[in-house]
Amino acid sequence: MISKLTYAERETAFAIALATLVGGLALGIAGRNDVLGWQGVIVVVFAIAVLRPLMSSYYEPPVAEDRKVTYYDDPTKVGIVLAMVWAVFGMFMGVWVASQLAWPELAFDGAWSSFGRLRPTHTTGVIFGFGGNALIATSFHVVQRTSRARLAGQISPWFVLFGYNLFCVLAVSGYLMGITQSKEYAEAEWYADLWLVIVWVTYFILYIGTIARRKEPHIYVANWYFMAFILVVAVLHIVNNLALPIAWGQAKSYTIWPGVQDAMVQWWYGHNAVAFFLTAGFLGMLYYYLPVRAQRPIFSYRLSILSFWGITFFYMWAGSHHLHYTALPHWVQTLGMTFSVMLLVPSWASAGNALLTLNGAWHRVRDDATLRFMMAAAVFYGLSTFEGSFMAIRPVNSLSHYTDWTVGHVHAGALGWVALITFGSIYTLVPALWKRERMYSATLVEVHFWLAIAGTLVYVFAMWNSGVIQGLMWRTYTGEGTLAYSFVDSLVAMYPYYIARAFGGLLFLVGVLVGCYNIWMTIASAPLAASEKTDAPLLPIAVPGE
Amino acid sequence: MDFDHQSLVLFAKSWGLLYLMGFFLCVVLYAFWPSNRKRFDRAKNSILDRDDRP
Numbered sequence: 001m002i003s004k005l006t007y008a009e010r011e012t013a014f015a016i017a018l019a020t021l022v023g024g025l026a027l028g029i030a031g032r033n034d035v036l037g038w039q040g041v042i043v044v045v046f047a048i049a050v051l052r053p054l055m056s057s058y059y060e061p062p063v064a065e066d067r068k069v070t071y072y073d074d075p076t077k078v079g080i081v082l083a084m085v086w087a088v089f090g091m092f093m094g095v096w097v098a099s100q101l102a103w104p105e106l107a108f109d110g111a112w113s114s115f116g117r118l119r120p121t122h123t124t125g126v127i128f129g130f131g132g133n134a135l136i137a138t139s140f141h142v143v144q145r146t147s148r149a150r151l152a153g154q155i156s157p158w159f160v161l162f163g164y165n166l167f168c169v170l171a172v173s174g175y176l177m178g179i180t181q182s183k184e185y186a187e188a189e190w191y192a193d194l195w196l197v198i199v200w201v202t203y204f205i206l207y208i209g210t211i212a213r214r215k216e217p218h219i220y221v222a223n224w225y226f227m228a229f230i231l232v233v234a235v236l237h238i239v240n241n242l243a244l245p246i247a248w249g250q251a252k253s254y255t256i257w258p259g260v261q262d263a264m265v266q267w268w269y270g271h272n273a274v275a276f277f278l279t280a281g282f283l284g285m286l287y288y289y290l291p292v293r294a295q296r297p298i299f300s301y302r303l304s305i306l307s308f309w310g311i312t313f314f315y316m317w318a319g320s321h322h323l324h325y326t327a328l329p330h331w332v333q334t335l336g337m338t339f340s341v342m343l344l345v346p347s348w349a350s351a352g353n354a355l356l357t358l359n360g361a362w363h364r365v366r367d368d369a370t371l372r373f374m375m376a377a378a379v380f381y382g383l384s385t386f387e388g389s390f391m392a393i394r395p396v397n398s399l400s401h402y403t404d405w406t407v408g409h410v411h412a413g414a415l416g417w418v419a420l421i422t423f424g425s426i427y428t429l430v431p432a433l434w435k436r437e438r439m440y441s442a443t444l445v446e447v448h449f450w451l452a453i454a455g456t457l458v459y460v461f462a463m464w465n466s467g468v469i470q471g472l473m474w475r476t477y478t479g480e481g482t483l484a485y486s487f488v489d490s491l492v493a494m495y496p497y498y499i500a501r502a503f504g505g506l507l508f509l510v511g512v513l514v515g516c517y518n519i520w521m522t523i524a525s526a527p528l529a530a531s532e533k534t535d536a537p538l539l540p541i542a543v544p545g546e
Numbered sequence: 547m548d549f550d551h552q553s554l555v556l557f558a559k560s561w562g563l564l565y566l567m568g569f570f571l572c573v574v575l576y577a578f579w580p581s582n583r584k585r586f587d588r589a590k591n592s593i594l595d596r597d598d599r600p
């Protein structure tokens with residue numbers, strides 16, 4: 001990887017890594033009387049881990065490469081590996097916290113291993129670690145292919161990728177030490193948030209720069225989704241994390257938003273994190289990898305444009321459905337509810353568009369587990385958005401809110417949609433990137449598929465059952481008008497479902513491990529003998545003019 | 547300037563609606579504009595090209 005950089009580029013990389021190291025030192029010294037000091041140490045260690053390989057091959061002669069006729073795929077390759085590593089970590093933590101809910105002794109009486117600290121390591125690990133790395137990796141791949149242009153930078157993709165992972169490591173290690181902003185999906189504290197702003201703005205500039213270089217007249221729809229993902233996440237992140245640290249040497253900060261405004265900003269952020277992190281970016285994957293794998297163009301390109309703008313503009317207003325029956329003004333709740341119901345239209349348009357693309361290629365879906373991953377993802381996408389629109393209706397929410405139904409909805413989306421579309425994309429991408437004819441073992445892809453489906457179904461059904469039972473128990477009154485069940489009664493009723501959920505999660509995790517092995521063996525296997533089809537620079541083909 | 551609750555609601559109910567409808571109209575026009583058809587057709591087929599170079 002380093003051998004492909006020119007000396008000047010190595011110098012830039014060195015300077016950035018050194019600056020990060022100095023920044024880490026400063027953080028460590030400023031925070032020496034606080035847990036913040038340890039976060040500084042982590043930054044220093046991370047910077048050294050980047051500097052070491054860089055320095056050891058600093059003077060090796062650069063490999064000549066004609067950048068005009070090649071794409072830049074090294075960051076994508078590393079990003080995929082990192083995504084799989086985070087998947088294993090995040091889902092292991094998921095299985096652990098799921099087991100803690102069934103068997104609380106699994107916290108082992110440690111502060112760091114208590115449920116409250118491990119839970120955000122799960123959510124951050126899977127959403128930002130696994131999902132984020134997969135999004136960065138695939139977006140780099142898709143933008144180059146659909147624009148027919150090389151990434152607009154040689155160092156900035158690495159800065160984005162490693163900088164982003166530094167953020168994730170800081171966040172997760174911070175939770176274990178007890179650092180948190182107490183905002184869900186935005187738990188990381190001010191210093192990590194500031195760092196992410198720098199990384200994310202670089203990402204945006206890089207993406208726009210690559211699109212500006214494009215040789216295609218039209219920007220393919222997948223890029224629109226990726227751009228919405230990058231742009232909106234930047235805005236959300238900055239607004240929701242506006243906060244003042246209590247001192248520069250302290251990890252703790254306080255948000256500038258007061259009271260109910262804070263709640264509204266947080267869930268405007270929270271829901272749009274679902275919309276633009278867990279949905280828009282992954283729809284970008286869907287609109288590229290599904291047609292490519294099926295070797296069929298998307299069913300209706302126009303529909304994909306309509307649903308893009310629908311999703312973008314409706315989601316923005318839906319966040320208040322997380323705050324039904326709170327101090328938030330009633331009309332704001334109604335607004336959120338209305339837009340959530342309307343959201344079903346563009347959501348189903350996307351899911352339908354994906355499934356209709358496969359119409360006529362069902363035999364491929366039957367034979368090819370990779371394509372089946374993507375088909376199942378589209379089905380779960382349709383399912384979870386239907387469920388979401390339904391749960392957003394205020395009276396329904398009065399039953400579902402605070403219960404495991406929400407958790408079931410989350411994982412129908414997270415496992416069924418986000419994770420499945422990612423695995424489908426990765427299985428499409430890995431052989432193409434490493435220039436192998438196919439994955440090491442098609443059988444193992446098949447095994448992974450069925451483990452993932454079984455795990456998702458067990459998880460989601462367990463949570464649906466437990467959630468509805470919980471909700472009903474909490475609202476059952478006796479003849480005298482008192483509550484029929486105590487909270488502990490409902491907890492006892494949950495017990496079997498919590499065991500089932502942990503088991504379903506375990507199946508899903510085993511599937512991921514099978515996938516890791518398969519990917520590893522594919523990378524380790526012998527590459528295709530000089531494949532002219534993909535490798536050799538052809539003369540530019542004249543394309544009929546627009 | 548000080549907005550009271552009532553005027554904010556009024557604004558959201560009137561201009562909010564107009565803005566969204568207007569936006570919707572623009573998107574529909576763009577998607578169905580006849581001369582865009584060729585671009586879209588090309589775009590959706592171009593990703594299936596087999597050569598892997600810029």
Ligand code: HEM
Binds near residue numbers: 092097415505
């Ligand atoms: C091995 C598979 C997984 C297991 C066993 C698992 C387990 C759990 C558990 C036990 C919780 C806490 C629920 C509670 O507090 O009652 C949770 C929350 C959560 N998980 Fe997972 N999870 C898994 C995979 C995933 C994946 C792949 C994603 C995302 C891509 C994800 C996203 C989330 C989110 C967003 C929450 C917070 C839900 C909320 O606050 O309502 N999980 N998970």
Ligand code: HEM
Binds near residue numbers: 347381
């Ligand atoms: C049309 C689309 C959707 C709508 C209208 C919707 C609506 C909702 C509603 C009403 C809740 C419960 C709020 C509460 O009672 O606190 C919720 C929670 C959630 N949904 Fe969705 N949903 C949609 C799609 C999705 C998708 C596709 C995903 C995941 C990939 C997802 C992830 C989540 C998460 C993570 C939460 C839990 C938030 C929390 O409390 O921590 N949603 N959604």
